[in-house]
Amino acid sequence: MPLDSVDGIPDADLIFVGGGLANGLLAWRLSQIQPKLRLMLLESGDTLGGNHTWCFHDGDMTADQKQWLTPLIVHQWDHYSVHFPGRSRQLDSGYFAVTSARFHATLTAQLGTQVRLQTRVQSVGPKRVKLSTGQVLTARAVIDGRGVQPSPFMTLGYQKFLGQELRLSAPHGLRGPVLMDARVAQQDSYRFVYVLPLSPDTVLVEDTFFADDSQVDFHLLRRNIAAYVGQRGWQVMAMVREELGVLPLTLAGNPDSFWKSANGVVKSGLAGGFFNPATGYSLPDAVRFADHLASLSPAQMGAENLFGSMQTHAIRRWHEQGFFRLLNRMLFFAAVPNERWRVFERFYGLPLPLIKRFYAARLNPFDKLRILTGKPPVAMGAALRAAFITPRALASRADRSNRASGANS
Numbered sequence: 001m002p003l004d005s006v007d008g009i010p011d012a013d014l015i016f017v018g019g020g021l022a023n024g025l026l027a028w029r030l031s032q033i034q035p036k037l038r039l040m041l042l043e044s045g046d047t048l049g050g051n052h053t054w055c056f057h058d059g060d061m062t063a064d065q066k067q068w069l070t071p072l073i074v075h076q077w078d079h080y081s082v083h084f085p086g087r088s089r090q091l092d093s094g095y096f097a098v099t100s101a102r103f104h105a106t107l108t109a110q111l112g113t114q115v116r117l118q119t120r121v122q123s124v125g126p127k128r129v130k131l132s133t134g135q136v137l138t139a140r141a142v143i144d145g146r147g148v149q150p151s152p153f154m155t156l157g158y159q160k161f162l163g164q165e166l167r168l169s170a171p172h173g174l175r176g177p178v179l180m181d182a183r184v185a186q187q188d189s190y191r192f193v194y195v196l197p198l199s200p201d202t203v204l205v206e207d208t209f210f211a212d213d214s215q216v217d218f219h220l221l222r223r224n225i226a227a228y229v230g231q232r233g234w235q236v237m238a239m240v241r242e243e244l245g246v247l248p249l250t251l252a253g254n255p256d257s258f259w260k261s262a263n264g265v266v267k268s269g270l271a272g273g274f275f276n277p278a279t280g281y282s283l284p285d286a287v288r289f290a291d292h293l294a295s296l297s298p299a300q301m302g303a304e305n306l307f308g309s310m311q312t313h314a315i316r317r318w319h320e321q322g323f324f325r326l327l328n329r330m331l332f333f334a335a336v337p338n339e340r341w342r343v344f345e346r347f348y349g350l351p352l353p354l355i356k357r358f359y360a361a362r363l364n365p366f367d368k369l370r371i372l373t374g375k376p377p378v379a380m381g382a383a384l385r386a387a388f389i390t391p392r393a394l395a396s397r398a399d400r401s402n403r404a405s406g407a408n409s
């Protein structure tokens with residue numbers, strides 16, 4: 001039987017494929033607002049949410065959204081800092097962290113038997129999934145949230161990082177997170193270190209690159225972290241855990257073809273392209289999507305209706321976010337890799353409200369003008385060429401970086 005038809009009563013109203021951030025939040029929120037819905041959250045791993053620390057800015061969400069997310073928030077700070085060779089600044093704006101351990105504990109307590117761990121889905125259709133065991137499960141709609149998947153219709157750059165949670169021999173002395181410390185060797189990318197103070201003597205230190213390809217040199221990143229920790233005079237007692245991130249940054253794409261290739265399957269999170277194109281962060285989009293889904297009536301939750309409304313939303317959002325893709329192209333094509341930090345140093349000199357709207361992906365036309373005007377940190381000719389780069393040049397660039405990733409992975 002094809003994966004888009006269902007005979008008789010389906011096994012669930014909604015099946016979520018992948019129990020990561022987006023689908024986990026969707027299922028959790030729906031079970032609070034519409035407890036009569038029959039949900040199934042299928043996750044191939046041993047826990048929901050994998051191994052992450054997800055952060056967001058105060059301005060990314062409404063007060064209501066922050067309220068319902070509160071049980072998942074493990075750390076919060078009222079400011080953060082950035083450091084560049086020519087600028088250090090403290091930004092008095094709230095920053096919050098959700099851990100995957102809390103995510104797993106909270107969601108499994110609420111969702112109970114609706115969660116199925118160690119359940120790998122082999123194929124997905126709009127209303128049916130086939131598990132790796134061969135079992136077929138049916139629903140009124142399936143929501144595919146299996147994380148980022150390569151697509152010929154998207155050209156990406158990457159924010160890649162390795163994070164280590166370290167217990168130190170003495171208090172680190174930080175009062176708030178350091179979102180970017182770019183006073184480090186750039187190593188042919190935009191490179192910075194990100195530090196979250198999790199307790200007086202525990203820090204999460206991430207060595208981060210904005211790079212053309214997705215390959216990760218673990219040895220280099222571990223050496224970089226050790227060197228940074230040493231420079232700060234911190235002595236490590238124990239490495240509590242490591243986390244790896246390879247986040248997509250969108251440069252260009254064809255959203256119509258992207259959604260056509262989904263063949264009617266509703267997609268959430270990174271799988272659906274729901275993230276800030278300039279940071280790869282998807283928590284605020286996932287929260288918005290959860291609110292949207294929870295506001296629908298059960299009658300509106302059929303596969304056709306959900307796919308149509310989500311596709312319309314995604315394509316509208318794509319057009320709203322064109323400016324972020326333009327900035328990415330300028331960063332990746334116009335700035336010499338070792339000089340990309342200048343773009344961020346200048347950006348962090350802008351007014352705080354604008355920076356907040358940037359992270360929330362809600363820039364107004366004046367913000368955009370403000371970001372582009374002034375003394376440009378990249379050569380004007382190169383910036384214009386990057387802005388108007390042709391689809392063919394983008395495609396050959398995507399080929400090159402895919403080959404580079406494949407050759408080294």
Ligand SMILES: Cc1cc2nc3c(=O)[nH]c(=O)nc-3n(C[C@H](O)[C@H](O)[C@H](O)COP(=O)(O)OP(=O)(O)OC[C@H]3O[C@@H](n4cnc5c(N)ncnc54)[C@H](O)[C@@H]3O)c2cc1C
Pocket residue numbers: 017018019020021022023042043044045048049050051052053054055056119120121122145146147148243244245246247268269270271280281282283284
């Ligand atoms: C280490 C790290 C830190 C990050 N930090 C932040 C941050 O601070 N703020 C922020 O907003 N974003 C952050 N991101 C980016 C992004 O928000 C996360 O990647 C987020 O987890 C993406 O959510 P998702 O639901 O799309 O995918 P995921 O959370 O990756 O979930 C996908 C799930 O699908 C499961 N799965 C895959 N295939 C199958 C299958 N065949 N069958 C069943 N299950 C399957 C996976 O096991 C996984 O649990 C971070 C990413 C990483 C990797």
